[in-house]
Every structure is written in structure tokens, then in C-alpha cells.
Amino acid sequence: MNKNEAQIAVVGAGMSGLIAALELERLGYSPHLIEASDQIGGRLKTVVENDICYDQGFQVLLTAYPEVKRYLDIEALDLMSFRPGALLFEDSTRPIQIGDINRDFKFLWSTLLTSVATLKDKRTLRKEQLRLKEENEDTIFDRTAHTTTRVYLREKGYSARFRNAFFMPFYAGIYLEPDLITSCKLFEFVFKMFAEGDAAVPRKGIAEIPRQIASRFEHTSIRFNKRVSRIVEDSKTNSTVLFINGKKERFDAVIYTAAPEQVDLKWNSCWNFYFELEEVKKKFNDIISLVASRDSLINNFYILPQKTVKGKFILSVTVLGNPKDQEQLIKNLQLEFGALCDIELGACLKSFYIENALPTYKKMRSLPRPEHVQPNANRGIFHAGDYMLYPSLNAAMKSGRLAAEAADRYLALL
Numbered sequence: 001m002n003k004n005e006a007q008i009a010v011v012g013a014g015m016s017g018l019i020a021a022l023e024l025e026r027l028g029y030s031p032h033l034i035e036a037s038d039q040i041g042g043r044l045k046t047v048v049e050n051d052i053c054y055d056q057g058f059q060v061l062l063t064a065y066p067e068v069k070r071y072l073d074i075e076a077l078d079l080m081s082f083r084p085g086a087l088l089f090e091d092s093t094r095p096i097q098i099g100d101i102n103r104d105f106k107f108l109w110s111t112l113l114t115s116v117a118t119l120k121d122k123r124t125l126r127k128e129q130l131r132l133k134e135e136n137e138d139t140i141f142d143r144t145a146h147t148t149t150r151v152y153l154r155e156k157g158y159s160a161r162f163r164n165a166f167f168m169p170f171y172a173g174i175y176l177e178p179d180l181i182t183s184c185k186l187f188e189f190v191f192k193m194f195a196e197g198d199a200a201v202p203r204k205g206i207a208e209i210p211r212q213i214a215s216r217f218e219h220t221s222i223r224f225n226k227r228v229s230r231i232v233e234d235s236k237t238n239s240t241v242l243f244i245n246g247k248k249e250r251f252d253a254v255i256y257t258a259a260p261e262q263v264d265l266k267w268n269s270c271w272n273f274y275f276e277l278e279e280v281k282k283k284f285n286d287i288i289s290l291v292a293s294r295d296s297l298i299n300n301f302y303i304l305p306q307k308t309v310k311g312k313f314i315l316s317v318t319v320l321g322n323p324k325d326q327e328q329l330i331k332n333l334q335l336e337f338g339a340l341c342d343i344e345l346g347a348c349l350k351s352f353y354i355e356n357a358l359p360t361y362k363k364m365r366s367l368p369r370p371e372h373v374q375p376n377a378n379r380g381i382f383h384a385g386d387y388m389l390y391p392s393l394n395a396a397m398k399s400g401r402l403a404a405e406a407a408d409r410y411l412a413l414l
């Protein structure tokens with residue numbers, strides 16, 4: 001089929017759809033990107049108010065992600081990188097600082113002297129960093145043996161205190177679930193990514209990432225407020241009919257990035273609050289703070305790189321799960337920050353509840369199931385989205401790329 005004439009739809013303008021469209025362009029096509037909402041980015045959303053960029057949910061860009069290296073211009077994103085460590089609130093309002101001394105020497109004394117991690121913990125951490133350096137995304141996810149992260153950490157021999165004070169809150173914040181029942185495969189991949197690159201947020205918000213990709217489009221048309229409600233394959237004409245806002249439209253190939261309804265997904269949820277602060281101690285700058293107590297609402301918090309127009313600092317805090325009463329949550333957070341962290345929170349500036357934040361998985365994989373991307377002369381529907389692999393920006397981008405390549409192989413057969 002002539003690439004100029006091929007009609008290709010990409011359904012969903014989240015990261016997987018944006019990368020799929022970009023790859024299709026690179027392969028010579030002019031795709032139609034069909035998005036149900038009025039903006040690109042999907043779950044990468046930033047709300048800008050009074051020049052403050054409020055991300056809808058705290059998420060970090062890990063610069064070591066293979067797909068980030070492939071697609072993003074890191075310099076242009078103007079990142080605020082977090083120091084490779086954390087402040088831990090265990091049972092006193094004085095936080096304990098630990099960090100990766102191989103990446104930031106300033107963590108040397110606090111990390112060597114801390115009693116949170118035993119000598120064995122520190123040795124195991126280093127050994128694991130070196131072991132995982134030799135692995136890649138595929139070898140990690142392809143392993144057949146897997147268990148929960150919680151069991152894995154115990155089996156690795158980390159001390160109970162180190163697991164409870166550091167690993168539990170840190171990975172609970174990444175998985176958005178407090179019990180670490182998520183597969184240890186994701187743990188190994190994320191652990192490797194943290195060891196090999198920075199964790200960062202764009203100063204202008206996480207939505208800078210999809211914006212950067214969309215700014216490269218030359219032949220992609222984006223249609224907003226268009227919901228696809230049905231997909232029908234027509235094997236007689238080798239085409240696929242989409243019902244877009246109720247109207248039928250025919251395409252030679254379709255890349256569908258939203259989870260189909262028949263896929264029974266469960267989602268982890270979280271709240272993200274932004275509070276004003278009069279003052280901030282220097283130790284809180286450029287670092288993620290974690291609260292170890294399982295009874296605490298606070299999972300993690302950090303200070304934004306921007307200040308309010310009145311020159312006040314802004315703190316972002318993540319609360320896991322789905323407690324419902326927002327006003328009560330705000331009051332309790334103000335009390336908890338005072339009692340646990342010696343931080344006096346000011347007014348709540350913004351809050352988001354993200355119900356469908358991260359899909360949960362029985363089986364994580366680094367490559368899509370063959371039936372989702374295999375070219376087949378009678379089938380022009382391909383799937384992408386993080387829900388197919390594992391919950392991460394890297395997986396979303398990779399799935400978009402692989403779906404575009406599969407669609408190209410399919411169209412070449414027509």
C-alpha cells in the first residue's frame with residue numbers, strides 16, 4: 001500500500017499514542033490521532049494557575065529509561081533533578097538522610113553513619129546495583145521466577161528496619177500501593193533505572209514531556225473531544241471501522257492505546273495535595289522525603305522548584321489509596337505534618353484525586369503479547385499502552401513504538 005494514501009488512526013493521545021504517531025510519521029505515514037479529552041498527554045497532566053505548574057499526581061521522569069534516551073531531548077525539558085537519596089521520617093521529627101554515595105558524595109557521612117541500614121544492607125545494595133547493571137529490561141521481565149517485591153526484599157536479606165524505613169515507603173510511592181505486592185520484576189527494573197540515571201521533573205511540569213513529542217509532528221492531525229466507542233474489523237475490505245462520537249469512519253490500520261473494556265484492569269489510586277509553606281529548611285530542597293509509618297497518611301513529599309506570587313514555598317504530598325473525605329484529609333495532613341515532620345503547612349492550594357493512576361498486573365512483560373502486534377493480513381488493529389507491559393512511562397512509549405512498527409509491517413502486506 002502507498003504510504004501517502006494509507007489511512008491510520010491512533011486512538012488516544014497519551015504517551016503511547018504520541019510515540020506511535022511520531023514513529024508512523026518517521027515511517028512515512030500521516031496518522032490521525034483521535035483523543036477523547038481536550039488535551040494531549042493522557043495521565044501526564046499539568047494544571048497551570050498563577051504561573052505555578054501543578055502536576056496531576058507526583059511522577060518522576062527516570063532519565064535512564066531506554067525510551068527516554070531514544071525520544072526525549074532532556075536538555076530542552078529543563079529538569080529539576082532530585083538528589084539520589086531520600087530523607088526518612090521514621091519515629092522522630094528529625095529526618096535521616098541516606099543516599100547513593102556512588103552518585104553523590106555529599107551523602108557519604110550521613111549514609112555511612114546511619115543506623116537505618118546495616119553494613120550488610122549497604123553491601124547488598126551495592127552488590128545488587130552491580131548485578132543489575134549487567135541486566136536489561138528484557139532479561140529482567142523475561143525471568144519466569146517472580147514473587148512480590150515485599151517477599152523479594154526479605155529474601156535478599158535486607159534488614160527489617162531498612163525495609164520498613166526506606167524500601168516500603170519509597171516503592172509504595174512508586175507502585176501506589178502500600179503492601180508491595182507488585183512483582184519484583186518491576187522492582188528490579190526501577191532499582192536499576194534509579195541507580196543509572198536521575199529522577200527528575202520538568203520545571204514547567206510533567207506535561208512538558210508529551211508537549212515536546214507533539215511539537216515534532218509534521219504530518220499528524222490531532223482530533224480532540226473525539227471518543228471511539230466501537231471498533232469493527234471488516235475483513236472483506238481489509239479495513240477497520242471506528243465509531244467516533246457515534247459516526248463511522250474507515251481506516252486501513254488502527255493503533256488503540258486505551259485499555260479495551262474486555263481487559264479487566266484494576267487500578268491503584270492516589271491523592272496529590274499542594275500546600276503553601278512560609279519557610280523551608282534547606283535539607284528539604286531537591287530531595288524526596290518519605291514517611292515510614294504505615295498509619296500515616298503521608299507517603300512522600302517534596303518542595304516545588306517554583307514559589308507562589310507572594311513568594312511562598314509549595315509542598316507536594318502524595319497520599320496512597322482512596323480515602324474519600326477531602327476536607328478531613330487536608331485537616332489530618334496539616335496535623336500530621338506538624339506532629340511527624342515539624343512542618344507547618346499553610347493553605348491547601350490544589351488537590352487531585354487520581355482514581356485510575358496505575359494499572360495493576362498479574363504478569364508484567366517487556367514485550368507485548370504477539371497477538372497485539374503481529375501483522376496478519378486480515379487484521380489491522382494493533383494495541384499499545386502501559387497496561388500491556390508494566391506501569392511506567394517507559395512501557396507506554398515502548399508499546400507505542402512497537403505498535404507503529406507492527407502497523408507498518410501489516411500495511412506493507414496489503
Ligand SMILES: Cc1cc2nc3c(=O)[nH]c(=O)nc-3n(C[C@H](O)[C@H](O)[C@H](O)COP(=O)(O)OP(=O)(O)OC[C@H]3O[C@@H](n4cnc5c(N)ncnc54)[C@H](O)[C@@H]3O)c2cc1C
Nearest residue numbers: 012014015016036042043057059060228258385386392393
Ligand atoms: C499519579 C501517577 C504517578 C505516576 N508515576 C509515574 C512515575 O513516577 N514514573 C513513570 O514512569 N510513570 C508513572 N506513572 C505512569 C505513567 O504516567 C503512565 O504509564 C503513562 O502516562 C501511560 O500512558 P498511556 O499512553 O499508556 O496511557 P494514558 O496516559 O492513560 O493515555 C490514554 C489516552 O487515551 C485516551 N482515551 C481513552 N479512551 C479513549 C477512547 N475511547 N477514544 C479516544 N481516546 C481515548 C485518554 O483520554 C488518554 O489521553 C504515573 C501515573 C500516575 C497517574
